[in-house]
Amino acid sequence: MPTTALKLQTTDRVRGIAAALEEEIVLGWLMPRERLVEEDLAERLEVKRHVVREALAELERVGLIERVPNRGAFVKLLDPTEVRQIYSVREALETLAAEQIPMPAPARLLSQLEEIQGAHSAAVASGDARAAFRANMSFHEALFAACGNPHLVELIQAMAQKVHGARSITAASAEHLALARDEHLGMIEAIRAGDRPRLVALCRQHLGPSRDAYIAAVEPRFARSKSVGG
Amino acid sequence: MPTTALKLQTTDRVRGIAAALEEEIVLGWLMPRERLVEEDLAERLEVKRHVVREALAELERVGLIERVPNRGAFVKLLDPTEVRQIYSVREALETLAAEQIPMPAPARLLSQLEEIQGAHSAAVASGDARAAFRANMSFHEALFAACGNPHLVELIQAMAQKVHGARSITAASAEHLALARDEHLGMIEAIRAGDRPRLVALCRQHLGPSRDAYIAAVEPRFARSKSVGG
């Protein structure tokens, strides 16, 4: 039996590797267009190549990377049009979910959100981007799970995942993290006050910054490449 | 070089196998709870086991089958609660898409839908369940693609896929197929007339029958198993 990690089931290991790669993409360690070489990843993540292979297949299905036959996998570079479309769908889905959250909300939900947000705020304060990312994910999952429809939640998460590749810009930015924290706190307050319109408005607002930051950063590059002929 | 089929890229082959299995599930050849043995499938579909493995992973992701480690894959049996939740999300998504279809619709769209519906009607008339299923898929894809947001379309298709396992009841029923045909024709008419409310209403209506048929067929079984203790 290994000392540090106990043996996981294969499916879980694949999920774990996929999640690890996803984090590296979100945090900007793996940049768009960067090539993902199976054997290198296998060595770095201390796992066999075929496990990496499966993880890459999963990330491809999710839409975070692209794979071309016999040429390998690349972190997908999202073009602004795509990002806009995805965010438009996210807005619809998250609004839909927010409108179904029971009001007044059960005390259980509030305390759960507060606990998660405590972790998030701490991560933001200490500048731990990875911890902030994870806490952020937990927050949204817990929030939307309250809508009562797990399949809707799944969709929301899937769409969020799709633009993870576009989040490296904001994921490590102190200002954006602080803004996200404040908006989370606002959502908790809105739920506590039973103010659904405010909650919905906050959810919608919450999506804007990372979308706009990415588009602002990438749009000119795309506009140029399009006119030049890429 | 093989005589019948030329060599495909691996990714396409996986997709093909997954699609084939999906059809078999929809058409009721593979029943819920039925076990899917990798080696058997590999032999039957004339591919190597590891291709089947990837296809199963894809179907698991989509939600059509379940896999438990070291025990294999099973066709997922959807419980009525789940089906209701999925259909509720489908209704929201398809309504959203239908509301974004440009009106008046381009002539291109109408002729495309009419062509597809021609194939669908023919399949219904001749009782070819498989062809009807395929034409039905095409129809909805073409219809919702007109909303202009490919990511929304993808979501709609994903949710439709999730309940494919619940469709074997209606997929081969002459009455249901005829009803679907008539509703499709109604949608085309609504689009031609530029009558958006009618189109939206028809889309919503269109979801009902297969959901209700499945729930009616399965609900008592679940109610019993729940009270007995499953």
Place this chain on the structure above:
DNA sequence: GTCGCCATGATTGTCAACAATTCTGTTGAA
């Protein structure tokens, strides 16, 4: 007669070697 334990078989999970493909750098000629 029933319960629990172990041997056996069926199936999934893991692996490393091999084959096929694409990329890179070099050479030689126009």
Place this chain on the structure above:
DNA sequence: TTCAACAGAATTGTTGACAATCATGGCGAC
């Protein structure tokens, strides 16, 4: 100098064998 062809390296795709795991059925103990 530029271009094309070629050889070699790097990387992905494929395969069959092997190991680990779980269900099944028989055997003995109580």
